Amino acid sequence: MSPRKSEAESEIEDLDVPVVALRQEVRGICGRVLPFAARLTPAQRRNEWLREWRAELWCLQHGGRRVRWDHDVMSAASLAYGMMADAAWLGFDAALAKRRGTASACLWVLAAWCLVCAGLERMMMGSWTVFWSVLETHFLNGYIFIAAPAIFASAATNPVRPPRCEGTHRRGWLTTKARWNLFLWAKVALTLALGFFACMAATAPLRMEIGRWADWVEMPLFAVTVTAGLRWALLNQEQRCQTCLRMLKQPTRLGPPSYNFLEWSGMELACSDGHGQLHVPEMRGSWCWYDLWVERESGSETVERIA
Amino acid sequence: MSSGKLSHSVAMILKALSLGYQFGFEIMEVTGLPSGTVYPALRRLERDGLVSSQWEAEAEAFEEQRPARRYYELTKVGKEAEMAATQRYPLLARLVPEKLGKTL
Ligand SMILES: [Zn+2]
Numbered sequence: 075m076s077p078r079k080s081e082a083e084s085e086i087e088d089l090d091v092p093v094v095a096l097r098q099e100v101r102g103i104c105g106r107v108l109p110f111a112a113r114l115t116p117a118q119r120r121n122e123w124l125r126e127w128r129a130e131l132w133c134l135q136h137g138g139r140r141v142r143w144d145h146d147v148m149s150a151a152s153l154a155y156g157m158m159a160d161a162a163w164l165g166f167d168a169a170l171a172k173r174r175g176t177a178s179a180c181l182w183v184l185a186a187w188c189l190v191c192a193g194l195e196r197m198m199m200g201s202w203t204v205f206w207s208v209l210e211t212h213f214l215n216g217y218i219f220i221a222a223p224a225i226f227a228s229a230a231t232n233p234v235r236p237p238r239c240e241g242t243h244r245r246g247w248l249t250t251k252a253r254w255n256l257f258l259w260a261k262v263a264l265t266l267a268l269g270f271f272a273c274m275a276a277t278a279p280l281r282m283e284i285g286r287w288a289d290w291v292e293m294p295l296f297a298v299t300v301t302a303g304l305r306w307a308l309l310n311q312e313q314r315c316q317t318c319l320r321m322l323k324q325p326t327r328l329g330p331p332s333y334n335f336l337e338w339s340g341m342e343l344a345c346s347d348g349h350g351q352l353h354v355p356e357m358r359g360s361w362c363w364y365d366l367w368v369e370r371e372s373g374s375e376t377v378e379r380i381a
Numbered sequence: 382m383s384s385g386k387l388s389h390s391v392a393m394i395l396k397a398l399s400l401g402y403q404f405g406f407e408i409m410e411v412t413g414l415p416s417g418t419v420y421p422a423l424r425r426l427e428r429d430g431l432v433s434s435q436w437e438a439e440a441e442a443f444e445e446q447r448p449a450r451r452y453y454e455l456t457k458v459g460k461e462a463e464m465a466a467t468q469r470y471p472l473l474a475r476l477v478p479e480k481l482g483k484t485l
Contacts, residue, residue: 122451126405129448133406156416163421167428 104131107154111161116168123164127157175321175346177257177314184264191271198278208281209274216289217270220296225266228304250317257319258311265307269299313352315345316367322352329356390418391426392466395455396473398432399463401480403452411477423453431459 108127115123134153173179199205248256273295281288313322322343329339340355353366387395393412402408409419426432434453442449455463467473 125448126451129450130404130406132447133404153416156418156420159417160420160424163424167424 103150103154104134104157107157111154111157114158114161114165116165119164119168123161127160175323177253177319180310181257181260181264184261184268188264188268188271191268191275194275195271195278198275198282212274212292213270216293217273217296220293221266221270221300224297224300225304228301228308231305253319254311254316258307261307261310262304265303266300269296269303273299312365313343315347315349316369317349318345318347320345320347328353387462387466387469389470390414391422392463392470392473393477394419394422394426395431395459395463395466396477398453398455399460400477403454404450405453411480426459427453430456431462432456 108124108131112120112124131153195209196202196205199208273292277288277292277295280291310321314320315322323346324344326342326344327340328342339357340353343352343354345351348370350367350369353368355365390412393414394408397408397411400411402411405416405420405423408414408423409416412419423432423434427434432453433456434451436451437449439449
């Protein structure tokens with residue numbers, strides 16, 4: 075018996091549910107698949123999952139009243155597949171929930187869209203030589219001249235604020251402030267790249283039809299995508315937890331808007347990992363120019379004014 | 382998961398739950414759906430708040446000499462989705478029979 079198998083079997087034996095003897099032919103497949111499938115489930119749900127499946131397999135042995143369950147190998151294989159599908163779904167869903175809203179997920183999605191748009195452009199261009207040559211020409215002779223003022227305009231109308239958390243906090247090998255900056259610049263770079271590739275892919279059919287006249291469509295499109303993209307990137311940065319960079323959730327309205335001049339009212343967003351809360355005022359005034367980030371660290375709260 | 386997007390399989394599972402079938406094997410039996418469809422669908426429905434689950438009391442299971450089961454039931458949202466699904470798939474009522482007795 076291999077050590078892996080004994081570990082898997084002991085996992086089941088740890089359960090307080092008594093071990094149920096399955097029919098021989100079904101046990102051959104399901105019994106072997108159960109511990110293996112259990113490894114696909116998230117650790118915190120594994121025991122519960124095993125317990126549920128053991129109860130289900132008990133029914134298989136004792137049968138139902140309405141439909142006779144054929145205790146043949148095909149039925150057992152179908153059930154084993156169901157077991158694997160169930161475990162895999164739980165594992166996949168848990169992994170997805172863990173990644174959802176994280177900074178890395180955001181960058182991966184942007185990078186994937188860049189690849190999709192570049193792939194479309196490459197398909198329409200027909201060859202790598204034409205593809206690179208067109209990209210180079212349009213980037214150096216058009217995009218750079220449009221993007222530079224658009225970046226300036228976006229930054230001027232929506233100034234980049236420094237991170238609202240202590241720069242000395244360390245997560246991994248980088249401080250929170252360094253991670254905040256790194257993520258912002260990576261996101262801005264990918265957003266600009268996506269804007270470029272998306273515009274190129276969108277105007278490619280027109281370029282093939284009317285040649286350089288398509289620049290009259292391409293240039294305004296560059297300006298719109300760069301401005302909108304950068305505004306999104308900056309706004310997105312504001313809506314993230316300042317410690318772990320995950321998107322803030324659970325938007326909750328606080329305070330009656332009719333008491334705006336007497337009492338604070340607005341929206342409150344929280345980090346799902348409990349790092350802090352963001353208070354977004356309904357009305358900005360001299361008493362509250364910016365959003366307030368309330369950081370929760372080791373049970374104590376520190377309120378920092380963003381400036 | 383909005384009721385408009387419910388597949389026929391999910392509609393059958395909701396119908397079975399509305400008729401009192403409570404756990405995976407029972408639903409598989411009555412709908413004829415494979416386990417690879419029923420169990421992941423139950424998880425998804427639970428995640429989306431259409432279905433809730435709870436463990437059977439140990440004493441009850443012990444009395445019947447079997448392991449305790451995890452029972453599923455429709456939530457308020459789930460009941461609304463089931464009614465919408467029944468309207469969308471009128472044959473559901475014929476495909477899933479009423480529950481007559483207790484499953485072993
Ligand atoms: Zn956080």
